[in-house]
Amino acid sequence: MNKIYVKLLSLAGILCFGGVLQSCDDYLTVYPTDQITEEKFWEDKNDLNNVRAGAYTILNRTTPSVMLWGELRSDNFKLMKLDNTSLLHLQDGVLMPSENMFSWATFYTGINYCNLVLSRGQQMVNKGVDPSFGSGEWRPIKAEMEALRALYYFYLIRAFRDVPYVSEPVSTDKQAMAARIPATPGVAILGDLIDSLEVVKDYAADNFGSESDNKGRFTKRGIRALLADMYLWRGCLLKNYTKKPTNTPYGHIVNVSDVTTDSIVGTDTLKVSRTANGKVINDAYTNALAQECFNKAIQHCDAVLDYMKAKYQENLLKNTSASTIEKTQPYPLIRIVEVTGGTPDVAYNRIFGDKNSSESVFEVQFDGVNNVNGAYGKYLSSYSSSGISTSAFVVNSLFANVNSNESAKGFGRTDFRMLETMQISKVTSFSANAVYPYIKNLASSVAADNWQEMGKGGSYSFRTSSTSDANWPVYRLSDIMLMKAEAIARKHVGSDKAATNKAIVNADLCEGFDMVNALFGRYNPGLKPATATEQSEYKSTRLNTDRTNLKLYYGVDKTAANLLTLVYQERQREFVGEGKFWFDIVRQAEATNEPTKSLSDNMSLSTSLKNRLKLLYSLYNPVFSDEMKVNGVPAGGKLNQNPVWDRYSKN
Template identity: 30%
Template sequence: MEKTIYNKVQKVVKGVLPLSLLTFLPLLNSCNDFLDLKPQNEVVLENFWKEKADAASVLTSCYESLESNDALNRMLVWGELRSDNMKAGASTPNDLSEILKESLLPSNPYCNWGKFYECINRCNTVCYYAPQLQKIDPNYTEAEMKANVAEATTLRALAYFYLIRTFRDVPYCTVPSIDDRQNYVLPATKFDVVLDTLITDLESIKGDAVRRYFVDESPSAWQNSCKITRWAVYALLADLYLWKGEWDNAIKYCDLVIDYKRQQYNDMLQLYGNVNNIDLIDSIPMILEKPVGMTTCGNAYNEIFGEGNSFESIFELSFKSPQSTKNDMVSKFFGNQREPQGNLSASDLLFKDVAQGSNTLFKKTDGRAYEGGELSGSRYTICKYVRTNVSYRTNPVPSTEKDLALSKTLRSESEAYANWIIYRLSDMLLIKAEALIERGQGDDFDKAFALIDIVNKRANDAVGGTRSSTLKKTDYIDSKAAMEDLLIAERQREFLFEGKRWYDLVRLARRDGKNTRLVNLVTRKYQENVNALKIKLADPNIIYFPYAKSELKVNPLLKQNPAFLTGEDTELTK
């Protein structure tokens, strides 16, 4: 039965939902006989949207678009590659090398946004048809319909959020492709307009989203974080408000998620009596690197990145069995058991001489440095998501990397099931901290420092008084600039290789109104042509990707980012 429904969805989706809004019209010419029999909207209504299982099937296809390796590759490349976190690996393909060298061209395949618009179109279809379906299927309740629409609206907002952070202004549409008379050749909508619209959409559906799909003691409870819940909506809203600069709203939605995690923790204590692997760090329940009674660290990494769907997870794209889709992006870019060096490597500045105590980013007691990468030949390989588990001792404090006695297991190619995390508890703590710093009222700096310190303490295993914090409040709270630097550095430490660093720097540049801090941070990884790169990256337009050449050809209303105009592109945009 499920297979039949899935095949039916694929048949409809392939014909009715385009890979890109901008390439929809040419695709109409290749529709199969099934779709040529009647106008498309009649086909969909009469032959597919008949029962609530149809809505569930199309919703599943929305997730599948984002879980495709085409989308995952771009989440990583768009959000990380141009930052100071990454450099070339052992055999980096030319399309990635050109981005790393800031020689990005509209012909680069990573300028293609098709999978994100595929997700958007599928979400639009759910939002359009679900209310009609609810009227004809008595088993499809209004609450279920509204929850499905909330789910689709949030996934659509997430897809658009990736697009505007990458391209700035993008074609925006919430109408599904159900009628061949519709015009899908659209101009780009301004960044701020899209951002405001996404916030309005999420505010309108937040109360309809499911709180949780399974109770916490259920064996299936892990699935609560691999589908959109109300807490995922709140997390996305917090992030959107951060980009908009509405600090109070960003703080409000972070607090809602943080309070929920506190309640979850209290419920676990009531149910089990004690929880050895989670403890309060200054009132926030966090997964411990070294659980109570253990002598080794690595537990937080193992649960969050090795296993996935951890207590701290809010929303992540899941690749757990029995799902057949694999996350090949991790193997391709980072490495695996057979090929420990992927297409990309970590910048030397991240990990060089951490154990010797002379690294400027990580203290020698910070487990994130040892979990995130390691020296392999002349390069630092990326280990986050690659390892299924790690175990190491930090007592006594290591003087060299070998002193850690680090043991680890890497994923094999056949075990490419690493989840991809979109939001977790640390996001909420650091988004709130950033909003507090920018608001800067009363004791906001003290509150922001406390939140940053919680994240830092966990990583340095400073729990239960076993080690004091490695951060000194007096070094930071007297200056907004110092607090911002601390926040930026802590986000870099916490979210290494999670597709967030370049977006953090773009947000910083947008807030500053200039690229100076972005340029100074990014160019640290370069050894050659540094001055030329600084001049190039100073252009406020260049921090965004260009529109793909193929999109300019099919959409005359798109105007290329001026930082990437060539003679040929100028002709296309006239």
């Protein structure tokens, strides 16, 4: 019964504003052979859990879109197949609304699954249809479904900024068509999602009983990580908010509740100048809210870090062979230890090879049989018995800085992440024309031939393309550390020099620098601190982290702006191919309201690309043309096309 229903539900879950009009009515009227209707289905907790699992299954199908939207618009990769006009346009900043890559249907299908569980689960508890399923069992399920729905929306907001916001399930075409929902500002949606998660976060599970479930479903830690990320983004969206363009009928609103019947000025035209509780929406108000968001991001990062540190210390007591650095390090990082005759990259092998490591917080699960991670093979690389085959993109050769210990962009000579990210075979000098296939999460294990010279190559074992069981990392320890460092920087940037309590500000900034440099140090174990007595050529001032000697300490005299730059440089190295760097650039553009500068600071841009991406909305995706045909203003609906890309709708 359950399998039949879930299969049917996969058709009903496509929303009208998902751009695909599957027949929801057929789902309601054509019964399975045992005559199970929707109402009869929700009779016990097993039914609910089947749909809950389905909501996660949809997430597996989103990874190609996340790769496109969050990664491939940046210059982390170089397009090799210039005959693929769709991808060529994407990298050239010519975004055509007719391209299927901009469909958000899969995300809204996932959202509808979550809405179904949230709605029906509460009804089951209220009606007492299953004596074994009460409030105690319902609350943790509600928490993880609220979180999963928030993650779906969060991806849409990062990619489109303003999107339709639906919090109730849709079961029929008629219901979806009647809604004709306009886009709500992303900052307001984030506010609503954050408020919901703050209410349920403590009800979430601590332990589901297996590592794959603990990392593949939303626990307390996963929800805290998601909250930290959403607070960080909302803070950047709120900065100088009223000076930014708007593309919704609501204008500038900061909360969903700001839109009331009193806001209506004319037919389908809304104007909001105050919040629901009467506060004037101006930059003073939104900038103050932004500061609160950065503080909350720090608090949620701390909660995750405290848990991971406690767990690390617990495991240390069982590890009699732990090294001194493992016993004394301030963060629970998996270390790379030198081994004669080739050094295994233990951190990579556990995080990406083994999957669901001690550093993992939340990752999308793939087993290579029932679900295959196709995002890498579709756009980057695949592996077979004949070796690595590139798809459309290769890693930007700028990342292979084999003659430098450290650099603003890319990996230095001792950085193990060079071997993790790109297939290296004895690179002696930088070449702009070199082709480096992407291998991160394609390789199941990595080892360096030389402890201190990544340019000398390494050895690998690979996942095959037919069993692509690589998990998709959403949040791991590196994310938490770099999110906290960024929130610290954003909290103080522009005001640190004038701070009345400089000791507190300096302590904050020192912690931020230490976190970023701890990650750098983990992946550069061949480097030493550049102290006055250190004469080795393998040294770096970034490893001068002893605060007892402030003359040598790396963070001395550095500002919050310096920290923010360092965070972004480290994020680019750490998360290549994880669908994050373009979103990072957009977040910076929102924080400063300076799109061109944000792009120039983080990417190598041609003049033509600079000219195309001058406006804030140019950094976001167009609304898919099929969507506009169903719910666009020209078709009598409520959606406005992204104003930058609307000119391509006329062709």
